[in-house]
Amino acid sequence: MTSTAVSHKPVRWGRLAVHLGCLAALLVMLYPLAWLLATSLKPADEVIASLNLLPSHLEWSNYSTAMEGVNEVSIWRLLGNSLLIAGGAVLGNVISCSLAAYAFARLRFRLRGPLFAFMIATIMLPHHAVLIPQYIIFNQLGLVNTYWPLILPKFLATEAFFVFLIVQFMRGLPRELEEAARIDGCGPFRSFFQVVLPLTRPALITTAIFTFIWTWNDFFTQLIYLFDPDKFTLTLALRSFVDASSTSAFGPMFAMSVIALLPIVLFFLAFQRFLVEGMASSGLKG
Amino acid sequence: MTTTAIPTETDRVPATAPKRRPKREREGAAWVFLSPWVLGATVLTLLPMAVSLYLSFTDYDLFNPPQWVGLRNYVQMFTEDPRYWRSVVTTVTYVVIAVPLQLALALVVALALKGMKRGKAFYRSAFYAPSLLGASMSIALVWRAVFNDGGTVDNLLGTGGWVNKPGWSLLAVALLTVWQFGAPMVIFLAGLQQIPAELYEAAAVDGAGNWRQFVSVTVPMLSPVLFFNLVLQTIQAFQVFTPAFAVSAGKGGPADSTLVYTMYLYDRGFVASHMGYASAMAWVLLLVIGVVTAVLFRTSRSWVFYASEGDR
Numbered sequence: 001m002t003s004t005a006v007s008h009k010p011v012r013w014g015r016l017a018v019h020l021g022c023l024a025a026l027l028v029m030l031y032p033l034a035w036l037l038a039t040s041l042k043p044a045d046e047v048i049a050s051l052n053l054l055p056s057h058l059e060w061s062n063y064s065t066a067m068e069g070v071n072e073v074s075i076w077r078l079l080g081n082s083l084l085i086a087g088g089a090v091l092g093n094v095i096s097c098s099l100a101a102y103a104f105a106r107l108r109f110r111l112r113g114p115l116f117a118f119m120i121a122t123i124m125l126p127h128h129a130v131l132i133p134q135y136i137i138f139n140q141l142g143l144v145n146t147y148w149p150l151i152l153p154k155f156l157a158t159e160a161f162f163v164f165l166i167v168q169f170m171r172g173l174p175r176e177l178e179e180a181a182r183i184d185g186c187g188p189f190r191s192f193f194q195v196v197l198p199l200t201r202p203a204l205i206t207t208a209i210f211t212f213i214w215t216w217n218d219f220f221t222q223l224i225y226l227f228d229p230d231k232f233t234l235t236l237a238l239r240s241f242v243d244a245s246s247t248s249a250f251g252p253m254f255a256m257s258v259i260a261l262l263p264i265v266l267f268f269l270a271f272q273r274f275l276v277e278g279m280a281s282s283g284l285k286g
Numbered sequence: 287m288t289t290t291a292i293p294t295e296t297d298r299v300p301a302t303a304p305k306r307r308p309k310r311e312r313e314g315a316a317w318v319f320l321s322p323w324v325l326g327a328t329v330l331t332l333l334p335m336a337v338s339l340y341l342s343f344t345d346y347d348l349f350n351p352p353q354w355v356g357l358r359n360y361v362q363m364f365t366e367d368p369r370y371w372r373s374v375v376t377t378v379t380y381v382v383i384a385v386p387l388q389l390a391l392a393l394v395v396a397l398a399l400k401g402m403k404r405g406k407a408f409y410r411s412a413f414y415a416p417s418l419l420g421a422s423m424s425i426a427l428v429w430r431a432v433f434n435d436g437g438t439v440d441n442l443l444g445t446g447g448w449v450n451k452p453g454w455s456l457l458a459v460a461l462l463t464v465w466q467f468g469a470p471m472v473i474f475l476a477g478l479q480q481i482p483a484e485l486y487e488a489a490a491v492d493g494a495g496n497w498r499q500f501v502s503v504t505v506p507m508l509s510p511v512l513f514f515n516l517v518l519q520t521i522q523a524f525q526v527f528t529p530a531f532a533v534s535a536g537k538g539g540p541a542d543s544t545l546v547y548t549m550y551l552y553d554r555g556f557v558a559s560h561m562g563y564a565s566a567m568a569w570v571l572l573l574v575i576g577v578v579t580a581v582l583f584r585t586s587r588s589w590v591f592y593a594s595e596g597d598r
Contacts, residue, residue, distance in 0.1 A: 018398050022409050025395070029416060029465065035438065036428045047431075100323035109316035119323070122331055124517075124579060126525050128548055129572040132341065132555055132565050133334035139348065156326025163323065188315040217421040219528045220548075224556050238423045239536075250431070257424035268418055272411045275418070279469055280476035 036261075040254040047250040062251035066259060070237040071229035075259065082216060082233040082260075085150050089215040090208045092154030093162050097207060098200060100157045101166035102192050106178070122160045127220075135224060149225045150218075154211070162207045168281065169203035170196060206278035209271050213264050234260040342566035347559045359566035370567075372542050373550040376456060380530075380546060381523040384460040389515055392467040396474035397504075410475060414468035426462070426532030433458040433533070449533055452543040459544055462529045470515040477511030478504070506591040513590045517582050524575055527552070547571060 039047055040062055042055040069075045103109065104116055138149040157163055173196065181191045197204075219235050226236060238260060241253040268275065317324070342359055344352035363370050395413060399406050419425050432438045435447035448454035481504065489499045527548045530538065538545030538553070545553075547567070555564025 015402075018402065019405065022395075022398060022405075026409070026412055029413065031438075032425060032428050032432060032465070033419070035432060036424065039428075039431070096322040096326070099319045103316045103319035103323075107316035107319065109313050109320075115320075118327070122327065124521055124575070125331070126521070126568075126571055126575055128525065128551060128568045129338060130331055130334035132561055132568060133337035134330060135556075136337070136341075136348070136561070137329075137334070153326060153330050155322060156330060157323035158326045158330050188319075192319070213418050214421070217423075219423055219531070220552075224552075235423045238427065239532075241427065253427065254424075254431075257427055261419060261422060261424045264418055264422065268415055272414075276411060276414055276472055279414070279417075279472045 036254055036257060040251065040258045042251055044251055059251055062255040063259075065252035066255035070240050070256075071232070073230050073232060073237070075234075075237075075256070077230060078232055078234045078237045079259075081147075081231060082235070085147055085222075085233060086212050086215040088147065088151035089154045090211045092151060093157075093159055093211040094204050094208055096155050096157035097159065097162040098166050098197065098204060100163045101170055102196060104163070105167045105170035106196070107188060119160050119163055122158075123164060131224075138225070144225055145227045145231065146225075147231075150215075150221055159211070162211070165207060165278070165281075166200060166203045169200055173199050202274065203278075205271070206274050209267055209274055210278065213267060216264060338565040338568055341562050342569050344562045346561040346565075348561055352562065355562070359563045360570075363563070363566060363570070369542060369545070369550060373545050373547050376543065376545055377524060377526075377547040380456055380460055380463075380526060381520060383457065384463040384526075385516070385519050385523050387460070388464045388467045388519060389470055389512075391464060392471035392515070393474055393512075395467070396471050396478055399475055400478045410472060414472055417466045417468040420462060420466040421528060423528065423532060426529050429458065429462050429529065430533050430535070450540055452541040455534065455540060455543045459526070459529050459533050459546075462533070463523065463526070470519060473511055473515055474508070477508050481507045509590045510592060513582070513586050517579060520578060520582070521575055524571065524578075 034053065038053050038055060041058045041060070042062075043057070043059045046052070046055060067075050069078060100119075104112070104119070134149070134153075135144070138144055141148075143149055177195050177199075178191050181195045186194070217235065219239070222233055222236050223239070226232060229237075234256070238253070238256060241249060241256075341352060343354060343356060345355050345358075346352040395409075399409055402409070416425075430449055433448040434440070435450060437447055439445065440447050445451075445454070448458040485503045485507070486499055489503050494502060525548055526546050530544045530546045530549055534540075534544040538549050548571075551564050551567045551571070554560045554567065
């Protein structure tokens, strides 16, 4: 750009226009969230047929009703169930995916090329192709209506996306440290736990956060595997509101929605750098 | 996470470390590390795929043993089940609306943010947030209310609630996907920043204006990332479930207008207990996604430009 004093002004105006456009887009984007927060505090008669985003007064009782839970199951129970599943999934993915990733990134074994290609292909595999037989297997094992079908697969590195993410990260690490460790007599296991794993921390954090958020939001798997209301997660409990069309339940329903979203919002605010960078790098190393 | 490179066809498994330990011992260690993945890949992926292929030729309700019926599920699906075709048309319509809109918006915003000096990180995070929140039941419920009779959209546009109109309900679902444009936008933005500044400088020296630079530098250099986003978002869009489920209150209505493929699969398999039929549906979905991906890869040769091609 050969900018002179003359061409300086339009550039600045252009920049201002971009900022204004972005701000306007942001307002539209954030509207559903503002709506959710406002509605969770509205009295029942203002939810529908009122153009006013803001409630006439703050109806905190929506939250106390929501805290009572659904189907006589308290919200603490629902929250605990959601946390248990998400926590188990995080642990499973971080352990199993980093183990597999280390083998693919650093170790030599027969069939490595084909197995790596197969692992990549399973990223593309639609979940529904294996859903029904998986369900039948867990049904035969008597594990339907337990948390095993939701947690166990994560300990078997079935989410290949994360294996791939960690492989890519490990490939970027310098080999010198591992070679030094090997000369000092470290086998692959000590080398993995003491040298590679600490260096892989950013990728493991990204894996953990994405796993947590995706498991927390998951609906389909929980829908088919969990039946008892006291085993329900927050997502499934919210679903019982879906059928209820009466507007009187709207306030508590959206209060509960806010509670269900809160962990994700907090995770996002705390770890946004990892999330954005993780997403960016996933797309660039094909 | 910091070292990134435009994907190349030469990005293969690198050669490994020099030999020091006995080969067999190192090979054994590799299989120990791989064992959870191998178990998962066989028991939870390969075996279920084979089983679901078998089940697709049977009548199975989970309680009685499967009855072999040959191709009947497939014949019934393709020739006797209007709801099946309805769900196919609905899903394809959804993919064709949601994916291009989402990617176009992602690209426009990424281009707007690219040259920004102040506020880029803020906007990038803020626009990305819906990608994390949008898959939740909470937001899907908001969507249903905002697009319902008396909701915001009805009040603003006077169109009535979209969720109750067969011609409009799918658009409400698609807009929820478009709202989550942040993930592909972040990938586009990272791709844009990989483009060497020299290319733009050289183009400017040759007298190329903004538009010319966009067409001749940005588009070809960004095409691998565009392709990656297109494949990924298309595959995901074919499997849409939660937003259609929530926006239609779990029924796929009105008049089956939001009964997407996976919802009908759920309905056949887990509500009506026709596991054989649902397995056949799952295999058709798998094959269709495979074919669409293959076609995208095939056509990509004519429009995706890999910078490393010149080196070979």
